[in-house]
Amino acid sequence: MKQEFIIAGFGGQGVLLLGQMLAYAGMLEGKQVSWMPSYGPEMRGGTANCTVVISDEEIGSPVVSQPSCVIALNLPSLDKFEPMVKPGGLLLINSSLVDREPRRDDIKAVALPATEIASELGNIRVTNMVALGALVQLTGIASFSTLEEVLKKVLPEHRHSLIPLNLQAIQRGAQEVKA
Amino acid sequence: MKQEFIIAGFGGQGVLLLGQMLAYAGMLEGKQVSWMPSYGPEMRGGTANCTVVISDEEIGSPVVSQPSCVIALNLPSLDKFEPMVKPGGLLLINSSLVDREPRRDDIKAVALPATEIASELGNIRVTNMVALGALVQLTGIASFSTLEEVLKKVLPEHRHSLIPLNLQAIQRGAQEVKA
Amino acid sequence: MLGEKVLMKGNEAIGEAAIRAGCQLYFAYPITPQSELPQYLARRMPEEGRVFLQAESEIAAINMVYGAAGTGARVMTSSSSPGISLKQEGISYIAGAELPCVIVNIVRGGPGLGGIQPAQSDYFQATKGGGHGDYRLIVLAPASVQEMVDLTILAFDLADQYRNPVMILGDGVLGQMMEPVEFKDFEPVKIPKPWATTGRKGREKNIINSLYLDPTKLEEHNWHLQAKYREIAEKEVRYDTYRSEDAEVLVVAYGITARIARTAVDMARAQGIAAGLLRPITLFPFPTEAIAQAAEGAKALLTVELSAGQMVEDVRLAVNGKRPVYFYGRTGGMMPTPEEICREIVKVAGKEVAE
Amino acid sequence: MLGEKVLMKGNEAIGEAAIRAGCQLYFAYPITPQSELPQYLARRMPEEGRVFLQAESEIAAINMVYGAAGTGARVMTSSSSPGISLKQEGISYIAGAELPCVIVNIVRGGPGLGGIQPAQSDYFQATKGGGHGDYRLIVLAPASVQEMVDLTILAFDLADQYRNPVMILGDGVLGQMMEPVEFKDFEPVKIPKPWATTGRKGREKNIINSLYLDPTKLEEHNWHLQAKYREIAEKEVRYDTYRSEDAEVLVVAYGITARIARTAVDMARAQGIAAGLLRPITLFPFPTEAIAQAAEGAKALLTVELSAGQMVEDVRLAVNGKRPVYFYGRTGGMMPTPEEICREIVKVAGKEVAE
Amino acid sequence: MKVVFERPRALSDVTTHYCPGCTHGIIHRLVAEVIDELGILERTIGVAPVGCAVLAYNYLECDWQQAAHGRAPAVATGIKRALPDRVVFTYQGDGDLASIGTAEIVHAANRGERITVIYVNNAIYGMTGGQMAPTTLEGQVTATSPRGRDIKQAGHPMRMAEMLATLPGVSYLARVAVNKPANIMKAKKAIKQAFMVQIDDLGFGMVEILSTCPTNWGLQPAKAMEWVDEKMIPYYPLGEFKVPGEVK
């Protein structure tokens, strides 16, 4: 079993962290994982994305041209990555910032008002966690208890106070797509 | 016809110029010529030498391992180059500064008190010209009128006043070995 | 961190591995895409009581490496393509003076300022000597973050063992990507360095030098170096194979490209083509023998690189005309997809295997 | 000086030829064994109302060349091995930005500070790219002082024609030796340079640049460069042969070594061995075809270099396993004698031709 | 109604890649205004550095060359020697000019090279993500000085203006800041002076400009402007260090 994710959005939306948490969760659950960011000065103010591969077997290419799942947190990301989703794959759209419908009908597209939910939770910076929750709910790629463990690992000590908020965001994201 | 010369001595003895004049003379007489100096900081105070090839045909190697003629203006040069002279070749020794006999008997060795002659002429800096005169006399590699022309070419304008002295040295060198 | 798996960036993994390997000093100048390495060591080296120094330039950095290596310390520098070009004189000096050290090049697209995306277009520079004179670096090409750790540790040992600079040749993706790594417990090899300049107390004076004014001496030194390189070529070749035993199309690729090619090999096999992969781990010494042998069984070879074709020359030299050697390359920071490489394998198979 | 033969040092001959070729600026830093070149131009350039500037370093010199070349002027720099290593970043920039210029390397023994005697151990650096990224220099290898003149003039033309840096690869002997040379009357080729940065008066602005942040653009640029290099490879190969038609042992050598090998070929012929010589004049583009063809008729090839074996790889790639390719080299400033090379020819003949 | 302020002609009508509030943008505009006022756009050649300003060639309407990291003064020398009647300037960051490019700037200054140098000191390596620069202040936290710059280990913040002012080839040298309106006006004057000494063939002209890097300083743009006043100017005093006439 191998799943390939591309997570994309604006520079400040925390897409790299989202991807790292996903990879971390996969690793903690005994899978092979790789995380690869886009990088460079053009990130400044622009868009960022990362590719995560989670697999039962040794990972060949960390570069992916047909991801099984794409999270698009803004419109440019949707435009760029929608065409790449593997037929039958999953496309998670941050409908708070994207006002168009998906164009493909051979994939499963899910609209998630991630920024609005985050803003309801009092901090739009947890948009990425809302999306992560939804993703995990939709794919079952990791357990929620693993995500809690991951949060402890990726957040520096002095930020641990933020863990409850992040967990809440993850849960809200999950709930949203359960419905 | 091809002749290969190695001219060697102390740094200040003008061996490079001697070789250049030889090459120039060859060129003016329509031959193919090459001149190759030893170079480097070790020349400082040490020994210097150059290799001259004069040939009727295109010159292959400007590097020579068996010169047809060697001029040794000091002892270290004699020690180094005597063994290299081609059998039957010529070895011209500045006997003013070298107090040993040549060791080879399969070559023609000529002793020339070049420094003493130069000093008689009032300037030991023309030691090289004395040797050149002797060499040309012994080998017939160029005519003396060519040498005069060469002097005009290689000496900068403001040194042309020295031409008579140099010519005199050349002639004295030639005379010395005629006898 | 011991034993446990951690998710790390390739650049940082090299940093941590260097610390485990006993690297005492690190000198470098920032450049994308390897800046996480100096940044990591800026924090970690002082924690360990070791030296992190940001040099005023890549040239200063490589010459600081020369000085520190000359004292017998384990020392490292890192950069990316343009910065490595600036180090060429220094590298030639280090090789000439036979000083052990580790040099990391996280390659980006060139030539010139080029771009900052991953590339493998510094292969020639690394393996044939971008600096002047006849010298060789030992060149190690990791293909995963774990291998960045393992080869960094190996690099320090090989450097000391052969008194030779060792280059780790990565690329922007390897430097930036995260994978789980494990740091195993080990004792860094300790090789005595009686030649080091540490102050002459209790011995004759030592001189670190690459100058030989007498050409007979310089030639002697050069033959000594060549003999050392031959010994390295005999003993230190490393490579990996994947489904190569019965391969009719043998793909040769290193580093990140080999990872992509591995997936492509699986794809090709799924299409019924007997593809296989040979991945050089040491680029110098190059696995010439292994490739020559593997070529025997194959119908054709396909070299894939993030360049316009550099390693392919060494593959051709290895195969020596016995089999056709094809090339597929992407440049300037573009990465081939597994599908793309698979298509090339199919093409080669069509040309050669079908007959 | 026109028409008349003059006796000149190789280094000075390059200087005078550059002036004839319309070189408007020269930037360099002193180093043995090429210092006669800057010294000659320090006198001659101002006489001609042109620019001689001793730069603060080789790095400054190559970057001054970049700037001046970017204005469309004909411009040159020169150095010897360690100094050329320092120029590698700049050379890669110049190649990336496609600026025409001439770079002279009068090679000395390496690696490191090495020595100052003649060598050919910078072949890889010159032909495969000592700098980062996929780029090529056009590399010209004169074998006589007259050819230093002729190839210098050619170098400026090729540089302008292909918008590419051209390297003249000589060695200490060629730089220091004197031979008669003739300067023929000619009109330097004038190629319009609408891309030059001269102030934007009357046109859109021009930008001299090698940065392409978008990897698709950088890849495009790289394929454009590669296409240019292929064109050069098709059109600009130059080589010379000597008694090669019926040669059973074909010696391949360039520069000063080819001169010595020529005498050795005669010696071998005198001993009844059908020896011949192929002398590459362009090292990039390499005369691959010519060697492949000449190899057909020969029994074996012998590559002779003042190095531990560099060009021999290109010879092997050309021959592609069809004939054995032997190598004989001297390093560190040592020169083989004709007798020595002849002995090697005899050895090769004994091994291959006798059968 | 009259237009009292608009985009100078020499400034390209495009969006820059600079971060919000980064004063590289102000400096670009000032250079463009000076070029307009001196009427030299069509005979000016700029040399872009490696650093955040690497793309400056997209933002000013003159001819440009993009130089290797630190080598802009050498590139400018090459251009100026080839075309002595053109106006040549470099635009360089503090990493570019004061670290890797030290030899090139010192020798261009010493030669009295007729070029103008716009030296943007933001006390950090902006483009590569906020590493320590030679100009980083004591105690300042950066990506490669995570505990703050330690003088004993990393040396003192480099005052390039003071050092270069000792060289007789320098004709004009000033340090200015662009952190508030009054300073911006002074900065423009200094930039103009630095171009004028070139045009008048008096020698080398340079302006060191204290600039912000809100992104890597981790400060809001307005706070970054204050930080220049509070931290930078005390260590990097503003003023003219050399004016024409003092040249000997």
Next chain:
Amino acid sequence: MKVVFERPRALSDVTTHYCPGCTHGIIHRLVAEVIDELGILERTIGVAPVGCAVLAYNYLECDWQQAAHGRAPAVATGIKRALPDRVVFTYQGDGDLASIGTAEIVHAANRGERITVIYVNNAIYGMTGGQMAPTTLEGQVTATSPRGRDIKQAGHPMRMAEMLATLPGVSYLARVAVNKPANIMKAKKAIKQAFMVQIDDLGFGMVEILSTCPTNWGLQPAKAMEWVDEKMIPYYPLGEFKVPGEVK
């Protein structure tokens, strides 16, 4: 009868490759005397330059590294950082230090690197056969300034001591000459000081020493000594430019 003068222990008992009358030899002896007097021979590491002093490693009895042209301060930094309790010095010519090695010397000085720099200024490139150095005087004829150094083309002779003295990392900096007995005594004192500031961990120490190159100046050794007085010292004034205590 007492020996009042003999070869210092740290000076190797061999013939040097220097030309007759070249004051590199005097400077070598002074450094050796200082090393003897400070008793540091067994913990001193020298860094030899590229230049006529490239073979210095054969002449002083300490450990040595031979550095690439101009990079001795970087090499010394590498050594000193590895072995902070050793005494590390560089010996560099004016081409080495003031031209190609400008960036390395400026930054070693600025870092206050605990090294001692012996800077031999002979206003020429000795080893390569007498080309113009950055320190070559106005009008001085050299192999690459055949009409004499022209300031407008080649820039001003570099006064490194004055320039480096502006850097706060510098603890001791003096200019001396070895062209007559009194100056030689003063030179030795300065060299000792420059070693002492290192041993006392005060910072960077450097002595610029005006030296002769009879060969490439085309002067007899004694005339060369006079030329230092007549031509060099007026432009390169002797004295201490920085002494410990002034460090801030």
Next chain:
Amino acid sequence: MPKVEFNVDRCKGCELCAVFCPQKIIKLSEGINKLGYHPATVKEMEKCTGCAICARVCPDCVIKVYK
């Protein structure tokens, strides 16, 4: 009457104009421009003196000033 004009899609919302405007009449809008920023705008244009300080501190040359 003095006024300022913003080239809205060039604004990066850095607020420097707002901070330095002596009249304190510049604010960031609620909306988002093409670049993804809240662009600056003037609410009470009648208070504008046309001093052009905003324009001089704007790093992105967003503002044109009339007087």
Next chain:
Amino acid sequence: MPKVEFNVDRCKGCELCAVFCPQKIIKLSEGINKLGYHPATVKEMEKCTGCAICARVCPDCVIKVYK
């Protein structure tokens, strides 16, 4: 009585000792040493004051001084 000793085969005949000796008692000899130079020598040793100035200016450390 003060005296100086020359390590003859180290002398390069540069004459610096001769020029700086306050007693002007140093001259170059007629003979040539191993290096090929006329080495310095003292003719009237009794005039030597043992001031060691000659030794201090000698670039080749040829001279040993006793007092």
